[in-house]
Amino acid sequence: MITCYDIGGSFIRSGALVATGTVSESERIETPRHDWEEFVMAVRNAAAPGTSRISISLAGAYDERTGIADVANIPCLHGREVQKELSAALGLPVAIINDANAFALAEAVDGTGRGKPVVFGIILGSGVGGGLVINGELVTGFGGIAGEWGHGPIIDPTAGGTLSGVDRYTCGCGLVGCVDAVGSARGMERIHASLHGVKISSREITHHWHLGAKDAGDTVDAFTTLVSRALSGLVNTIGPHVIPVSGGLSNDEKLLGLIDRKTRDLVLAHYQDPLIVRGAFAANGGLQGAGIFALKTFGSEAQ
């Protein structure tokens, strides 16, 4: 039996991998964020009876070379060799995949990218992330960074510090002007504050936009322009057949439609169908991706 987990800063979701290759979610508990022993206990308690292997989708960066996790929102994991230490504590083989990679893998194998050679799954939520799958195989690249399109400054400080009238911000990675700092839900809120001097949530901004408010419309216009520009270079580089989206902002179809149209206008290839779409696993890609990753890591006989 393989138990799969989707571990985020707020919740741990878990369930057993069933014969069809899908994960049947059975538990949702709050993530113990500060105490390692408590964290290990929570993972152990959530394991299905007869569990012999564990597969985890983890919200955060995970360096494949060093095994060190960079999980800012779960401090008790930060800086640990999570895979090795968790495996030793539980006495079970453990596989770990980054959550954006898990989502991309789920989409490529069973979702919107099924049968498509190049799938770039992106997350537009509290942060910006992504994962690249080519011919059904996850591409992790040097240091495991492949797919991390949210970092690297797109707003050039030497060009007056703004793009579409938007200020540049320091990103969590330490650079200034990253896509992550403006292309996430928090980024949309920063753009709105920057343009209009008002602090409201991304949900309120998109709601006002749907109602036709001009200030919210300006914010969404700047936001979608920034995101589309960042995506356009990526699309020209990797030639994705589809870009499924997950994360809180993926719930807004109108917003995704606008990003899709703007991005397709900026790229060299002529995509006739929508390229950027809500993922089939937008709500549960971590768990489903952990299941697929388990089969790839442990083999199907491990079930």
Ligand SMILES: [Zn+2]
């Ligand atoms: Zn950054």
